[in-house]
Amino acid sequence: MKKIVIASNNLGKLNEIGAILAPLEIEIVAQSTLGVTEAEEPHFTFVENALVKAHHASRATGLPALADDSGICVDALGGAPGVHSARFAGEPAADAPRTREAQDERNNQKLLALLANEKNRKAHYVCVIVLTRGPDDPRPLICEAEWHGEIIDAPRGNGGFGYDPLFMVAGTGKTGAEFSTAEKNRISHRAQALAQLVSRLRDEPGLAAASPDGRRPAIASRDSVLAPRRRPSEFPPGRGRS
16 A cells, blocks of 8 residues: 545645654545545445545545544534534625635634533544545445543634634643644544554555654655645534534
């Protein structure tokens, strides 16, 4: 396994995935650089949507494909936004900005409004990573992790993306947006799921884990990995709250 296509166009995800997979001697490329369109995500579970995206990218390219499906689940909202996290606030008005950052802001504002009178602020991020070795892989690798915390009353921090500025990570006193990139890539839901994947990939035949000189191998064409942002996908319990 020398090359993997990443089934996402979300810049934040691509950066995190690229950084965490860097110790493996694998070339990774964003699907957009190979002309792959984004897959439909009609399902109500993270794992089903991740499988759909990975299979779509692998069939289109003939390459191994990695897909991430993730979202934030808030206890007081019955698990919402969940799979609807990326479009929780709905589509923007015709004259509103349509950037990823603007959508994140609308989503965060809706979440705060819904929790205005709630005492239970507990929440957790969920990430499911799927890697299919080829278009017809009967046993794709599936890794899942959670990141627990609570929703605070106002955003804090300038890092991360999505709901990170509102997500106070349990036991840290920091929001997801207040960690450095390196710190977040050690503890987040995506970091935990990808760490599981890295561990399992080290047992894959023909995969080198590090460069002979001990340095981290370069990820091929960083520009190709940093594709334009688009929405991440997310989880079930929020199905009626989009």
